Amino acid sequence: MKNLTLLILSLILLVACKTENKFNVDTNLAYCKQQVEKSLPHLEKSDMMPRNIISDTIKSWHCTGIRDWTSGFWPGILWYTYESAKDTTILKEAERFSEALYPIVNYKADNHDLGFMLYCSLGNGYRLTQNHQYKEILLRGADSLAVLYNPKVGTINSWPGFNKKMNWHHNTIIDNMLNLEILYWAAKNGGSPKLAKIATHHAEITMNNHFREDFSTYHVIAYDTITGKKVAGVTHQGYSDSSMWARGQSWAIYGFTMCYRETKDPEFLKTAQKATERFFRDIPEDYIPYWDYDDPAIPNAPRDASAAAVTCSALIELSQYVDDPKEKDNYMQKAMKIIESLSSAEYQSRDKNNAFLLHATGHKPNNSEIEASIIYADYYYIEALIRLKQLNETGKLF
Numbered sequence: 001m002k003n004l005t006l007l008i009l010s011l012i013l014l015v016a017c018k019t020e021n022k023f024n025v026d027t028n029l030a031y032c033k034q035q036v037e038k039s040l041p042h043l044e045k046s047d048m049m050p051r052n053i054i055s056d057t058i059k060s061w062h063c064t065g066i067r068d069w070t071s072g073f074w075p076g077i078l079w080y081t082y083e084s085a086k087d088t089t090i091l092k093e094a095e096r097f098s099e100a101l102y103p104i105v106n107y108k109a110d111n112h113d114l115g116f117m118l119y120c121s122l123g124n125g126y127r128l129t130q131n132h133q134y135k136e137i138l139l140r141g142a143d144s145l146a147v148l149y150n151p152k153v154g155t156i157n158s159w160p161g162f163n164k165k166m167n168w169h170h171n172t173i174i175d176n177m178l179n180l181e182i183l184y185w186a187a188k189n190g191g192s193p194k195l196a197k198i199a200t201h202h203a204e205i206t207m208n209n210h211f212r213e214d215f216s217t218y219h220v221i222a223y224d225t226i227t228g229k230k231v232a233g234v235t236h237q238g239y240s241d242s243s244m245w246a247r248g249q250s251w252a253i254y255g256f257t258m259c260y261r262e263t264k265d266p267e268f269l270k271t272a273q274k275a276t277e278r279f280f281r282d283i284p285e286d287y288i289p290y291w292d293y294d295d296p297a298i299p300n301a302p303r304d305a306s307a308a309a310v311t312c313s314a315l316i317e318l319s320q321y322v323d324d325p326k327e328k329d330n331y332m333q334k335a336m337k338i339i340e341s342l343s344s345a346e347y348q349s350r351d352k353n354n355a356f357l358l359h360a361t362g363h364k365p366n367n368s369e370i371e372a373s374i375i376y377a378d379y380y381y382i383e384a385l386i387r388l389k390q391l392n393e394t395g396k397l398f
């Protein structure tokens, strides 16, 4: 009898401990809302978008104009904040900053980033409000991005401005995978069906050329436009041409997971899984990667919280596409470990500044945005929280 009582008490204690330690999505979403509310009074001009906070002594965002590749993340954060809090003041702000992005589609596309800029902002806005103006701009944006597609190579020319300087004809960067989502969306929402074909072909060619044997990724692949063939694999933001740049690997995991969602091509799923396996090899104990896995300065190299946030959000989705419960569990456990680390005092900005997170690294070789607060780290962090909330409440993702 005494033994049974002891056993029951231990079980109750175990359950209590587990409950106490359980990650609280709502508390962290409330934290994000609080940081957004601290940021807003400093952001009067709607066409100036938060980008980074790099100094320990500055609390509010350094902003950039709407043509910067990061301009869609702040409106996107506002949409996610509105989605979780249903606060009409935040809704008005999300609308104000989203509308400020409209002129982007009047410029000729000069890089692949239109997807980041428009889909993270107006894409979320349209999903939540069905505003027809957002739809119109998104469709124009997708058409504009598709102009950069080269049918001989089979991919989008990510950085046309770099080709001359680098003596390339055409280049495609791994980040470009994320910008295929607006093409798939447009093809399903009144745009040309060709847009989805372009996206799928781009993903196939990237799958064939961007991965090394160990499933780490090159940042940039240069192509010959006469033969359509790959001519070089190099880096721009990583440590070296042969190194694994952490955020590039995250873009690959996220991009191929999304392409599997849109096509159900099992090769895309396999690619996302292999890229994930590589990401977690040599990961530090807290699951926040160094900015580049091959920086010889490790363990004294900077971390990149943005790569962790992108991977976390992607893994929550990836976990939904595998049948084996063990694999599902594996992806969810890894996502939870990342989100717990990101939500700790080590990585959340809290009173230090108005962002959500610290310790993201933007462009180390350029010596810019190192161990800083960066807007896209925050965007993918809140997206991961929203995905967890959706899974908890409905058992599925949007």
Ligand code: GLY
Pocket: 175, 237, 247, 362
């Ligand atoms: N897409 C640019 C970057 O990841 O820094």
